[in-house]
Amino acid sequence: MESSRISLRPFKLSDADDFLKWASDDKVTHYLRWNSIQSRDEALKYIQEIAIPHPWRQSICLGDHSIGYISVRPESGNDRHRAHIGYAVGSDYWRQGIVTKAMKMAIPRVFEKFPYLVRLEALVEEENVGSQRVLEKVGFKKEGLLRKYGFNKGEIRDMFVYSFLSTDQITE
DSSP states (O other): OOGGGEEEEEOOGGGHHHHHHHHTOHHHHTTSSSOOOOSHHHHHHHIIIIITTSSSEEEEEETTEEEEEEEEEEOOGGGTTEEEEEEEEOGGGTTSSHHHHHHHHHHHHHHHHSTTOOEEEEEEETTOHHHHHHHHHHTOEEEEEEEEEEEETTEEEEEEEEEEETTSOOOO
């Protein structure tokens, strides 16, 4: 994979067909809190109503084709020093280092965009080993197991919590 072809950018409505390709794949959405997208209209609606207005949701692109996303949602009030990060990429692109590369691009941008942030945290289901590997490769620290913590797809699941502080170094 030529990593120079990987980029991050805001979603646009013209991404609907590319978005539908990976967002309709149950393997991709298995660990996500939203269900697979079923139609082009649903993809357009998701992009317009959720992705575009989101505080920081970027499309992971290969060339100019959307193949996934990284999403950061800062907390508010007394918790505004931390934000949750999540991501997904089309299953055709798994195990190629794309999300790792995209995360390494995203982290400095996030801390620049939200200068009051001190901590990024990721919650990962215990059996989602691929996502755990991505976080560890980037430099996130596994802090512990949160038993019966996250509700997803009708089940309450065990989650690992990972963190990356504004003072941490991205792993090269």
